Amino acid sequence: MALALQPLAYGAGDAEAGKAVFTRLCSGCHKIGPSARNAFGPPLNGIIGRQAG
Secondary structure: HHHHHOOOOOOOOOOHHHHHHHHHOOOOOOOOOOOOOOOOOOOOOOOOOOOOO
């Protein structure tokens, strides 16, 4: 899992840099948006603020 090896940034960050990281490391398995469907991993719609587990 590539994400586990990446340092995490919290708070006010660089949205464009975050988008680039997501595109490079996450978008192959996860989608976001109204047309997002299950791929190799689940869609990530609505995960902000949700309790893990």
